[in-house]
Amino acid sequence: MKIAIVNDMPMAIEALRRALAFEPAHQVVWVASDGAEAVRRCAELTPDLILMDLIMPVMDGVEATRQIMASTPCAIVVVTVDREQNVHRVFEAMGHGALDVVDTPAIGGGNPREAAAPLLRKILNIGWLIGQRGTREPAVATPIRATAQRQGLVAIGSSAGGPAALELLLKGLPVNFPAAIVLVQHVDQIFAAGMAEWLSSACGLPVRLARQGEPPRSGTVLLAGTNHHIRLLKNGTLAYTAEPVNEIYRPSIDVFFESVAHYWNGDAVGVLLTGMGRDGAQGLKTMRQQGYLTIAQDQQSCAVYGMPKAAADIDAAVEVRALDTIAPRLREVFAQ
Numbered sequence: 001m002k003i004a005i006v007n008d009m010p011m012a013i014e015a016l017r018r019a020l021a022f023e024p025a026h027q028v029v030w031v032a033s034d035g036a037e038a039v040r041r042c043a044e045l046t047p048d049l050i051l052m053d054l055i056m057p058v059m060d061g062v063e064a065t066r067q068i069m070a071s072t073p074c075a076i077v078v079v080t081v082d083r084e085q086n087v088h089r090v091f092e093a094m095g096h097g098a099l100d101v102v103d104t105p106a107i108g109g110g111n112p113r114e115a116a117a118p119l120l121r122k123i124l125n126i127g128w129l130i131g132q133r134g135t136r137e138p139a140v141a142t143p144i145r146a147t148a149q150r151q152g153l154v155a156i157g158s159s160a161g162g163p164a165a166l167e168l169l170l171k172g173l174p175v176n177f178p179a180a181i182v183l184v185q186h187v188d189q190i191f192a193a194g195m196a197e198w199l200s201s202a203c204g205l206p207v208r209l210a211r212q213g214e215p216p217r218s219g220t221v222l223l224a225g226t227n228h229h230i231r232l233l234k235n236g237t238l239a240y241t242a243e244p245v246n247e248i249y250r251p252s253i254d255v256f257f258e259s260v261a262h263y264w265n266g267d268a269v270g271v272l273l274t275g276m277g278r279d280g281a282q283g284l285k286t287m288r289q290q291g292y293l294t295i296a297q298d299q300q301s302c303a304v305y306g307m308p309k310a311a312a313d314i315d316a317a318v319e320v321r322a323l324d325t326i327a328p329r330l331r332e333v334f335a336q
Helices: 011-021 036-046 060-073 087-095 112-130 164-169 187-205 253-263 280-288 307-311 323-333
Strands: 004-007 027-032 050-051 075-079 099-103 153-157 181-185 207-209 222-223 229-232 240-241 267-272 293-297 319-321
Touching: 004 036, 004 319, 011 112, 027 036, 027 181, 036 050, 036 060, 036 112, 050 060, 050 112, 050 187, 050 323, 060 075, 060 087, 060 112, 075 087, 075 164, 087 099, 087 164, 087 187, 099 112, 099 240, 153 164, 153 253, 153 280, 164 181, 164 187, 181 253, 187 222, 229 253, 253 280, 267 280, 267 307, 267 323, 280 293, 293 323, 319 323
Parallel strands: 004 027, 004 050, 050 075, 075 099, 153 181, 153 267, 181 222, 207 222, 267 293, 293 319
Antiparallel strands: 229 240
16 A cells, blocks of 8 residues: 655654554655645645644644545545544544544554554555445344334444534534434544544534443434444344454444344434445445435535445435535424
C-alpha cells in the first residue's frame, strides 16, 4: 500500500516509518510537515492511505482532512499521541471523512513489533475497505415479528463522515423522541466512549454505550461500544459477539441490521449514512425485505458516498434522502 505521513514531529515520523517497515508491502511515498503541504502533495500524488496528525502548524489535521476529502479523496487514518485531549478533533476529522484513529506507535522499550501491531491492523482493515469485496450472504433466520410489542426502533449505521452526520441527524430529533435508537459506527472501542460523550454534548440527546443484555428503549441513544459486533437477540436484548470472526467491519452494520430484521418485534426504520465500503447495504436490504422502512443518505450530503451507494445499487433503500431531511422523516414516521 502507498502511504503518506503528515506530521511535524520527527520522532513521530520515525515511529511510523519503523512500524510500517514490519510490512514490506507498505511504501511511504511522501511526508508532509503540515496540513497545507499535505493538501498540495496529495494533489500531486494521491496515496492509498494518509496517516494524519491532528496538531500541526499552518493547517491542522482536521482542516487538511476536509480539503483532501473534498478535492483528492483517499483513505485517512488519524494518528495521535493523546487521544483523550484531542477527542473532539478526532471526531471532527472523522466527520470530514477520516476512517479511523490510532495511537502513535511508541519508540523505545518493549517489543517494537507489538507496538506497531495496532497501526498495522488498522492498515490491513483499510486495505480491505478500499479493495474489491463481494457481498456477504445474509444469515438465514426465521422472522418472529409479533404484534404484542409495538415500540419503535431506529437502527443507524455509519462509517467515514459518520460522527458529523450523526450529530446533525440527532440534533433534529426531540428529547422525547418516542422510538429507541441504536447506532453502529465504525470506530475503535478505545474511542467509543469519547464519541458517545461528544455526541451527547453536541446533540442534546443522552448518548451512551450499549450494555450487554439490555433492550433498546426510547429516551437514550445507544452506541455500539466494542470491537465485537452488536446484535439484537430473539428475546429483544442486545449482545456483543465475536461472530462472524471473518467480518472485516467491526462492529458490523450488516450484522446488526440483519438481527433487527429477524428479531425486532415492533416498528423499525433502518438508516444507512455516509461511509467507505459496503457494510450495511445487505443488512438494509434484509430489513426492506422484512417490510421495514429503509433510508440511505444521498450522494450530495455524504462525506464519503460508499455504503449508501452500495445500498442504492442493490435496491436496499426504500428512500434516498439528504441528511438534513432524515430526522424530519423519522419524526413523521413515529409521530403516532
